[in-house]
Amino acid sequence: MAVDTESGRAMNQTLVMAGTIAGVLAGVLVAASLLIWGERRLLAVWQDRSGPNRVGPLGLGQVAADVVKILTKEDWIPPFADKPIFVLAPMIIMTTTLLSFAVICFGPSAVVADLNVGLLFFLAMSAMGVYSVVLAGWASNSKYPLLGAMRAAGQMFGYEVFMGLSLMGVVMCAGSFNLREIVLAQRHLWFCVPQVLGLVIFLIAGFAETRRLPLDLPETENELVAGYHTEYSGMKFGMFYVGEYVGVVLVSSLITVLFFGGWLGPWLPGVVWFCIKTLVFVCFFVLCRATLMRPRYDQLMSFGWKVLLPLSLANLLVTAAVVLVRGGQ
């Protein structure tokens, strides 16, 4: 009998786990596809327009319409492309960004993998994401994708360095790489106050990582056609497209977890607080797209290496000193 209950408990745990995974996957993908509509609506709001409001209530059917459109489009692989890698590249970006969600804690217990090196796992996954872009540009075997991929490589490697460094301040304050413990360490004071510099640097690095508009140099329309995904069409392009939105949701939820207390908040359940905070940052991403212009590539690189990297190192140093002094007391 004892064995039976034990196996039953294990079974239960597996079910809960599967439920969590399915919930996280579905939630993230729904949020990302809603962003197809949401971004266009928000951009319209900030440009005094209405945006897509015809298909279904509030234009929400636009998501379905776009999905149907992109799925029924011709999925063309250029004859000069390196076929296996060309097909593989968009899968990598989706996989890595979706895998990163495994370590994010949406609520006190709503987390897929409660890793003790959760933050490192995220950094590793976002570093893997660079492969997708570079391979896509390389496998396309055409000049604009290659140029875009080279830019992406330079930009993402460069910005990855201080993306990691900017987060180390948070790690020091919390004393853990585990995202759940980082959230719990913010019960008294959200890290956006002591780590404001880290927040700003992480935000900028987040733009570079997701290749969103102020820093979308790998895909600048006016000089590189569409950058690394110029040769992509149909659902393979759609994967890059949705992958970008998944990335936006990912960075927004990371900002929430690391700097704005994750699920912490009064009255409402934790998951709701998490979603509200994440939504605010997703909207902020769109607002930045609506406002900011893109820098030149040399400006981007010199800003990254000459300003943000020293700043993040200084932030790290000061935080370390403060933590040391506090710890010494």
Place this chain on the structure above:
Amino acid sequence: MIALVKALWTVFLHSFRKRATIEYPEKKAYLAPRWRGRIVLTRGPDGKERCVGCYLCSAVCPVSCIALQCAEDETGRRYPEFFRINFSRCIFCGYCEEACPTYAIQLTPDYEMSEYDRQNLVYEKEDLLISGQGKYPGYDFYRVAGVSIGGKGKGEGENEQPPIDVRGLAD
């Protein structure tokens, strides 16, 4: 940095502005009376066609989309036997309206003339003719013109005097 934040705030404030979009099929933009849209052929106050078939509109049309054939009725009044405008070519420049000596051809504030079939954009005279007088009510070309026409001899029009016998002046 402060400039960036200011810019973000300015853009954010646009959420509360009035939308510039006019939601078309439900709401429509105001069109001025002189807006250059669908072309019509008008009638005079007596209900007869104003067009006298002078071909000026056809001649001035920069895309040659107007075709007509003039005819004359038993009273000597000229009228177009057929009058055809190919709206798939028309550029709505309004030159025909400017050229028309009798205010017959007029452009109207209407643009909703989409068709699924290209051929349906070729309008014949019965499609173009309207029953009203358009923008110039009360104007009748034959009443002010010095030509004689069935029922109206020379000198019987408005602001007209009977013709002078030129030979008589010489006496």
